[in-house]
Amino acid sequence: MRFYLFDAKWLAPLMVSGVVAVAGCTDDKYDLDEVDMTVGIGNGELTLPGSSTTNITLDDILDIDDSECVVTDENGDYVFRQAGADVEPVKVRIEQIVITENTSQSFDVVFDTPDLGGIPNVPGRVTLPAETRTNGKVHVFDYSDDNAPEELVSLKGATVTEDFELRVKFSQDLKKFVPQLTELTVRFPAYMVVTGIQAPAHTQSGAELSFKNVGTAGDLVIKGSVARLDFTADDTSLGKLELKKNNGKTSIDLSGSVMVSAAFREMVLDGSPLGNARFSVSSDVAMSRFVVTSAEGQFDPTIDLTDLGDADITGVPSFLEEDGVVIDLYNPQILLTLDGDMDVDGKVRGTLTAYKDGAVLKMLNVPEMAINANSKTRICICRVSDADVLAGGYDQVVVVPGLSDLIKTIPDKVTFSAVAKADKDKVVEFKLGHDYMIKPSYAIEAPLAFADDACIVYTDSIDELSSDLEDIDLGNDARLEITADVENHVPAYLEVTAVALDVAGRELAPGKVKVDVEGVIAAYNGNRSVSTPLKITAKQQTKGALKELDKIKFTIKAVAKTAGAPAVTGQTLNATKHYIKADNISVKLKGKVTVDLN
Known part of the structure; x- marks a missing residue:
């Protein structure tokens, strides 16, 4: 006995196919309990009455559980x-600058023979009619670093570590006749910043030290430190400090003098002639080298x-690796x-x-x-x-x-x-001999917000249809139609295509079963979503070909622009705020269906 019928056993997955085609997700994510499974028969077609889905969010559709590179942030954005x-x-790193001594020489600074101005040269203390004064370079030196770091571009100043000791010495005749100098001034080159002076009572103005009432019986010992070298000093009367670049070589030259000025007004005479006496000041200087620990200037370190x-x-995730993804x-x-x-x-x-x-x-x-x-x-x-x-x-x-x-x-x-x-x-100030990191x-x-050329691809399928179709004979014109009105709340156009596959997962040969999809699902533009009619038709082109059908594979392309519509860009996909909903889902089997119940 033969009957024409529409077997509800395999209409259930076909019903889900409407959801898969519209929403692009797996069929096990939907509860079909609310779908009316009543079968209507008449006029050569079998129909499942219309039904709808709930909101199907992107979180339902896109599987990122195993993804290491696509995540959702706190508000659900992908x-x-x-x-x-x-x-x-x-x-x-720039290495330290070490300026070492090339030459160093001390000199005597000599007073002219005092003019007694008619004062008798008899033993006793006398006050001269005018001060006897002298000044001159008591020490001259030259230092350099001929292999200074090439990273130095220009220098304004340099912090150095160098202690010095200057011992001012007085000649025997000066000690004998002049027990006290009314004043003595020691002046270093202007580029030297001297600090930490240890010496008898004095005043300091820059690189100049001034002493009053200096006894000549013993040496005047001055200890201190050169804390900084000033490459911008204008006064070069006592020497120069220069950074030089020559034939790819960088060097630093430091030349200078120590100047002493002194005066006295009182003498102690003993009656001996003064013509052969030598009144002079000399010095011993201990200053070995200048080690620059940091510098101010312009630098070009590697x-x-x-x-x-x-x-x-x-x-x-697979939806970013399918063919056609951009x-x-x-x-x-x-x-x-x-x-x-x-x-x-x-x-x-x-x-x-x-x-x-x-x-x-x-x-x-x-x-x-x-x-x-x-x-x-x-x-x-x-x-x-x-x-x-x-x-x-x-x-x-x-x-x-x-x-x-x-x-x-x-x-x-x-x-x-x-x-x-x-x-x-x-x-800038740069530390030398120091490792910066x-x-x-x-x-x-x-x-995941689309620009004009964006396209992500999602695929899914309805499987194991062959077991439902093997006992059914369909006429040559038999076809399955699935229609729905799709509300898209995703900021992308959805282009759906489908193909028929056999039990081995191969696409059926041309001329057997053709699957057509009509309609591009309109995009949500950030303000409103619209409903788009969608129709999917699977038509048997060769008698018996539907029995070879085991799967319908759906490909859903989400794109930023489609023909005849404005591009939708700049809106980040969101797992919960963006969704798809299908209304008025209808599944129809048209044509002659014969089932042998014997």
Whole structure:
């Protein structure tokens, strides 16, 4: 006995096929208890009455549980996020400057023979009618560093560690006839900043020490330190300090003199003639070398910052790896941090390179960025400097318009090579012989918000149809029609296609079963969603071909633009706020259906 009927046993998965085709998700995610399974028969077709789905969120559709690079943030937004590998800090160092002695020589500074002005030369203390004065260079020296660091561009000042001892000595005749000088002044070169003076009562003005009523019976001992060398000193009367660049060689020359001025008014006479007496001041100076521990000026240290890190892209969800996927994102970002204690600002430019299976996919040049001195520099490299980026409080925002091209095809790895240098135009204080550190790190942060060319692909299927169809004979014109009105609350157009597969998962040969999809599901534009009619038809083209049908594979492409409609860009996909809902789902089997119940 034969009957024409519509077997509800396999209509259930066909009903779900409507949901899969419309929403692009697996059939086990829906509760069919509320679907009216009443079968209507009449006029050559079998129909399941209309029904609807609940809101189907992107969280239901997109499986990212095993993803290592696509995550949802606190508010449910999808973000492509991958941290770069840890990179060892880079050392930046300029060696110390050591200025050593070349020549050093002391001289006598001689008084003219005092003019007694008619005073009898008889034993006793006398006051001269006028002061007898002298001044001159008591010590002359020359120091240099002929192999100064080449990183020195210019110098304003240098902090040094050098103690000195100046011993002012008085000739025997001066001791004999002049027991006390009314004044004595010692003046060092203007470029020397002398500190920590240990000496009898005195006053100090810059590099000049002044003494009053100096006894000549013993040496005047002056101890102190040269704390700094001033390369900007205008007074060169007692010597010069120079940084020289010559034929690629850097040197520092330091030449100078110690000047002594002295005067006396009183003498102690003993009646002996003064004509042969020698009244003089001399010195012994102990000053070995100048070690520069830090300097103020302009510097160009080598910054061996060639690698900002690699990011291995792992755990990519399937909807980003299907054929046809184009990851054209509205505003991907590279978040670069340069944590350093270097006292000079730096500059760095770089190249981002994406690799797939060992081959280069894309290379992008990143323009020059500033490294702030002695701080953590946070840089956002982005495609668009929008309000969200500016709200991030970055030290710099660098716009690279083609940044999305780096991940249009998801790479296996992204490398960030760099060339760094100091900002040699700025005057700073730099420690010499000290290891400064710069540690780079970066992460890829790309909200899944579409740009014009974006396309992500989701596939699913209805399986094991062959077991439901093997006992059914269908006429040549038999076809299955699934229709629905789809409300899309996702900011993307949905283009649906479908193909028929056999039990081995192969596409059925042409001319057997043809699956057509009519309608592109309109995109949510951020303000309102619209309802789009969708129709899916699976038509048997060769008698018996439907018995070979085991699966219907659906491909849903989410795109930013489609023909005849404005592009929808810049809206980040959200796991819970974005959803799809299908109303008026109808499943019809048209044509002759025969089942042998014997």
